[in-house]
Amino acid sequence: MPPLLFYLLALITLGFGFMVVTGRNPVSCALSLAACFVGLASLFLSLDAYFIGVIQILVYAGAVMVLFLFIIMLLDIKAEEGKKLSLAPIISGVLIAVLLVLQIITVVSRADIAKKSSANTPLALTEAAGKMGRAALPTITNDLKEGTLPDAKLIGFTLFDQYGFHLQVVGLLLLVGTIGVVVLSKRERSSAP
């Protein structure tokens, strides 16, 4: 991946993320967050994680942001123009964020694993076709021999081969979430006449 493209995508992600934190109008904050997620999804694509990138756009930039915008418009929230800013939380927030970033940069600059790049750890697709073990399905090995990465097929194989139980637990979690939302948003009927 060309370095310029990476810096552009990182700038989009972090710039729109900054606008979410500093924006005064909730609607513009939500739209900036959608743009931030699109930038993040393209960073996923640059890491050869095509399935995760598409899921990021569909679920976050699509479903979650529409839900946020829907709630903002339902509640009819005005921009917080008149209120004065309290200084203490802002100073402590910025201070903690700066400390955290400095800490991460220090750790990353000393770790050997952080020096790995796509040049010194390239994907070995055609060689991997012979070493698939249980995942040696014809559709996966044929893709690998052609030199393309069958990303979604490999994630699907991992999920259903090793994490089938976890997948069912997550399905149950979504069911419980649905019931919870219905219970929470039900208006309580007043018993008084």
Next chain:
Amino acid sequence: MITLGHYLVVSGMLFALGLAGVIARRNILIVYMCLEMMLSAANLALVGFSRFHLVNGLPDYTAQSLVFFTITVAAAEVAVGLAIIVALFRTKQSVDVESVTKLQG
């Protein structure tokens, strides 16, 4: 040359931005958006580690399965959290976090 370190620093900066927003902002909806941003930042670190930890010449798909589960749980969490915010708005008529002080002694 773009290394894993670059991705980790971007992920850390996005996480720190979200953390600053959670601490500094008072609109509960924007606090919630910043929480979503922090979750996504953690996903970026996971996908970065997945790409650069090769198993038989392919990315480590265990990490990407974890990202898949994280995204699913985050979607369920957003639905429940926004329902709680709507219920809160019905009782308080405000989305300011400082209007909710009932548990304060």
